[in-house]
Amino acid sequence: MEFDLSTQPEIVQQAADYALQGFELARSWALSPAAWSQFALLVVAYLLALVVARRMRGTLGRLLAPEAEDETMLAHARRSVLLFLPLLLPLLAYAFTALGESIVRSLFDSGAVIAFGKRVFMFLAVRTLVQEIIKDPLLRLLGRYVLIPLAAIYALGLLDLLVAELNGMTVSLGNISFSVMSLIRGIVAGGVLFWLGGWSNRQTADFIEKQENMRPSMRQLMAKATEFTIFGVAFLLLLNIMGINLSALAVIGGAIGVGLGFGLQKIASNFISGVILLIEGQATVGDFVELDGGESGQIVRMTARAAILETFDGRWIVVPNEDFITTRVTNYSDSGSANRYEAPFSVSYDTDINQVPGIIEAAVATHPDVLDVPCPPDCELRGFGDSGIDFAVEFWVNGLDDGPNKYTSDVLFLIWNALKEHDIEIPYPQRVVEIKGGLPQAEA
CATH class of the missing domain: 2.30.30.60 (SH3 type barrels.)
Structure with a gap:
């Protein structure tokens, strides 16, 4: 049955032509005994891959699975390898099919059916990778809308034709030009490279953070330097994969230099x-x-x-x-240093002030966070006030007198209790009022 498509758009005519070629190819395979033998080899390769994958999955799972409490870098790497075990079946089927293809081509000089089956197994491997293994949202998006369609085109045997068409289409940005294929390759490679860069950067940062013999500032410096190095290498590799001439970036580098000189x-x-x-x-x-x-x-x-x-x-x-x-x-938190604070208080003029320093210093020293080094608590006479005699106790602590720590408040509680225990009065303001001329007499 024939259809007249001469009046249809060119893309419809090309699609119909490809569909007709596919139909003729499928009919030739269905009527060819050689094709039947290749179908049989595909079934054998898949069944063999199924048996081998089941045995290898159990063995590899036992060998690679680390202890639950093991958090070393090697343990994380082994857990990452275990994530790829679902790829065993399609990849083994692909390998066995490739071996069968080489045998069939050497014997019969024909292997189109088994080659198609091999490409289908590769498509299944890519689909498993995207749907079951990749968890990163960006990589999953790239896999779903770029990698899987490319694998499907490869399975149909049209990838070489598509690559040739995309290589012929160019995009120009100033004096930099690249093909559409390079752009697609760059998107896929960029997603993979920067995902690998982020993963390796996290692993390296965790490893550096665990080096407690290094100063915190040096750990941070090494982590930052490693991060810049990893992503710088990933960026250069991405430019190389896209086929961009690095010498063409000289203009961009000059512009960045001017920007640093003025606005940046x-x-x-x-x-x-x-x-x-x-x-x-x-x-x-x-x-x-x-x-x-x-x-x-x-x-x-x-x-x-x-x-x-x-x-x-x-x-x-x-x-x-x-x-x-x-x-x-x-x-206030420099390594190896402590901070000094003081708590002021007053006592009554009726107090024997010679006893006060010993009482207060002994009371403050009972605080668990007050230090004896560089100096134990020191109570000093500060002056004679209007209502009482002014003292202050100085004390050293490792920390700040704010936030979660209220050292001065704790010390003032200790001072209050110690003075009360020794019947020492804490004065309050008192004033003497003198009325000149005496009080006025009340009238009778």
Whole structure:
């Protein structure tokens, strides 16, 4: 039965032509004894792959499965390998079919049917990879709308024709030109490369973070340097895969240089300041700092551009790295140092003040966080006030007198209890009022 498609669009005519060729090919396979033998080989290859995959899956599962509590880098790598076990069946079927194809072609100089079956097994492997193994949203999206369609076209034997057409279509951006095929290849390769870069960066960062013998600032510096290196190499590899001439990026590099010289000099200054901070370790994550401008808080994160401070009332302050270099910074949490605080109080003028220092120092020393080094609690006479005698006790602690720690409040409680225990009066304001001329007489 024939149809007149001369009046239809060219794409419809080409589709009908391909459909007719496929029908003729399928009919020739159905009527050919050689094709039947190749179908039989496909069935044998699949059944053999099914048996081998079942045995290998159990063996590999036992060999590669780490202990549940094992969190080393090797254990994570072994768990990652176990995720690819569903690919065993289609890949083994592909391998056995490829072996059968080579045998059939050497004997009969024909193997179109078994070659088609081999490509179908590869399509099934790609489909399994996208649907069962890939969990990253970006890679799953690329696999669903790029990789699976390409695998289907490959299974139909049209991939070479499609590649030739796409290679003939070019896209130009200024003096940089590349083919549409290079663009598609770059999208797929870019997704894979940057996913691998993100995965390897996370693994490396976790490994560096566990090196407790290194300073926190050096751990952060190494993590940042590793991150820049990984993604820089991935970017260069992506350009090479897309076939872009790296010399053509000289113009872009020059533009970036001009931008750094004018509009981006603050960003460059903050980036370099961040590197200096990480190298010197004067301020790092976890430190409580106070800047000359009044900003104060605990450093919870250090980025390439700025440090993020968290105050004790939950607010975040973004401070450019340059401010840590060009202004005065007070660090209350520097490694190996303690902080000194004082708690003022007063006693009555009726008190024997010679007893007060010993009583207060002994009471404050009972606090579990008060240190004996560099100096034990020290009670000092500060002056004679209007209502009482003023004292203050100085004490050293490892920490800040704010947020979760209220050292001064605890010390004042200890002072109050100690004075009450020794019957020492804490005065309150008293005033003497003198009325000149006496009180007025009340009239009778």
